[in-house]
Amino acid sequence: MTNELIWDKELIKRYDTAGPRYTSYPTAVQFTEDLGPDAYIEAAARSRDKNSPLSLYIHIPFCSTICYYCACNKIITKRREQAEPYLQHLYKEIEMQSRLFSRDQVVEQLHFGGGTPTFLSPEQMQNLMDHIGKHFSLADGRSSDFSIEIDPREADWGTICHLRDLGFNRISLGVQDFDIKVQKAINRIQSQEMTQSILDAARTMCFRSINMDLIYGLPHQNCESFLKTVDTVIEMRPDRISVFNYAHLPERFKPQRRINEADLPSPEEKLKILEQTTTRLQQAGYVYIGMDHFALPDDELAMAQENGTLHRNFQGYTTHSHCDLIGLGVSSIGKVDGCYVQNPVRMEPYMEAIDGDRLAYYRGLQMTDDDHLRQQVINELICHFKLDISGIESSFLIDFYAYFADTIPALEQMQADGLLTFSNNKISVLPAGRLLIRNICMLFDAHLNKKTHKNRYSRVI
Numbered sequence: 001m002t003n004e005l006i007w008d009k010e011l012i013k014r015y016d017t018a019g020p021r022y023t024s025y026p027t028a029v030q031f032t033e034d035l036g037p038d039a040y041i042e043a044a045a046r047s048r049d050k051n052s053p054l055s056l057y058i059h060i061p062f063c064s065t066i067c068y069y070c071a072c073n074k075i076i077t078k079r080r081e082q083a084e085p086y087l088q089h090l091y092k093e094i095e096m097q098s099r100l101f102s103r104d105q106v107v108e109q110l111h112f113g114g115g116t117p118t119f120l121s122p123e124q125m126q127n128l129m130d131h132i133g134k135h136f137s138l139a140d141g142r143s144s145d146f147s148i149e150i151d152p153r154e155a156d157w158g159t160i161c162h163l164r165d166l167g168f169n170r171i172s173l174g175v176q177d178f179d180i181k182v183q184k185a186i187n188r189i190q191s192q193e194m195t196q197s198i199l200d201a202a203r204t205m206c207f208r209s210i211n212m213d214l215i216y217g218l219p220h221q222n223c224e225s226f227l228k229t230v231d232t233v234i235e236m237r238p239d240r241i242s243v244f245n246y247a248h249l250p251e252r253f254k255p256q257r258r259i260n261e262a263d264l265p266s267p268e269e270k271l272k273i274l275e276q277t278t279t280r281l282q283q284a285g286y287v288y289i290g291m292d293h294f295a296l297p298d299d300e301l302a303m304a305q306e307n308g309t310l311h312r313n314f315q316g317y318t319t320h321s322h323c324d325l326i327g328l329g330v331s332s333i334g335k336v337d338g339c340y341v342q343n344p345v346r347m348e349p350y351m352e353a354i355d356g357d358r359l360a361y362y363r364g365l366q367m368t369d370d371d372h373l374r375q376q377v378i379n380e381l382i383c384h385f386k387l388d389i390s391g392i393e394s395s396f397l398i399d400f401y402a403y404f405a406d407t408i409p410a411l412e413q414m415q416a417d418g419l420l421t422f423s424n425n426k427i428s429v430l431p432a433g434r435l436l437i438r439n440i441c442m443l444f445d446a447h448l449n450k451k452t453h454k455n456r457y458s459r460v461i
Ligand code: SF4
Pocket: 062, 063, 065, 066, 067, 070, 071, 072, 074, 114, 115, 116, 151
C-alpha cells in the first residue's frame, strides 16, 4: 500500500469541520445511563461462552504536576500515599470483574494509562500486577502485548528495568515538544537527555515497541521550531510516533486557562506544521498509519495495515480487535461482546460503587445490528483507506447502496472533489482524502445524523 498524501489546502478548508476520532463506534458521546444493570453481565457471559481473548485497560489517575494543555482525567498531587486507597478499590474491582469471566480467557493485551502510571511506587506496581495475575490468565512471551504510558520525568533506568521484569514489552513516551519556551508555557520541563535516557533503557531491556507522542498547536510553536523537535525525534528513531493536534478548549478543561491564547499558533501555521511534519516523517521512512499515527514499516501496526488486520480502539490503533476489553479504574471504558460501559470520571462515585460491591459503570451502550454494520464500515475506512463492499454485503446480508442510499450524493461529491472513488465493489480513499478520513467516516455515522455534537468534537484537521 502506498502511504502517499496530497495536501490540497482548498479542499481541507472546504471540509474543515468538527468530527469524532472514531476510537469507538458509536462514540462515547452516545453512551447513556439507560443501560440496564444486567446488560454487561450478560455480555460477559457471552464472552465467556465464546472463550474470547481479553484486553485490560487500567487507569492510574495521579500526576505530580499539571501540564497546562491537559484534557485527561487526572488528580494532581505530590502525596504518593494518596494512591493507596485507590489501589485498594482497584484490587477489589479486578476481583469483581474477574468473576464474570473464565480463567480460560487469556489476557493478550494489557494497557496502563493515566494520569501517570509510574506515579505508583515499584512496590505498588508489583502488587497491582500480582493482583491482575492472580485473577486473570495473562499471556506470556511473544503472544503478550503489555504497554504502559511513561512520563520521562517520572521514570529512570530502574523503573524501566522493573517494568520489563513485570512483563511490559511496549512503552509510550510523552514528549510533546523539546523547545524550552514551549515547555515553560505548558509547565512541562523535560530535557532531551531525560527522554533519551528512558529510550536507551527501553532499548537495552529489549522492549518490543517504543512510541513517542508529540503535540502541535501549543503556545510559541511555529513550523521551524517544531521541525527541530521532529528532527530530534527522527534521530531517536522510535518505532511509532503520534502527532496530536492541541485543541484549546479552556471552558471545558480548566488547566488550559493558564495558556495565553495570544501565544497559540494560527490555524494556517498549524496546518503548515502538520504538512511539514508529515512530509518530514515520511521522508525519514515512517509510514502514515492514519489519524495522527506514524510507524516504521517493520512495526506491527504498519504490517497490520498492510495485511488488513488493523483496528481502532480507545488507545488508537490496535492489532487486537478480537479481544473483549475490560476497563478498570476511574473513568475507564470497556467493551465486551458489543456492550460498552464506562466507570465514573470522579473518584467518589467510583469508590462508593466498589464499596457497595457493585460494578462501578454508570453509563454505556448496547450495540444494535446497525451499529455493528456501521462500525465495520468505519473501521475498514479509517484503518485501511478502502472498503470491500462485497465483503460487507455478504457478512451483513444487505444491498450496500440500498442500505446507505442517503450517503450517495455525498459520496458523489467527494468523488468529484478527488477524495475517493466508489463502485459497486469498493470504496477507495485517494491520497487527497486520507487527511479527511474522518469526514468520509462521518457519512456512515447514524448517530451523528440524528443529533449534532459539534462542540463535543475536535476539528478534523
Ligand atoms: S498531560 Fe499527562 S502528565 Fe501532564 S497532567 Fe495530563 S495526564 Fe498528567
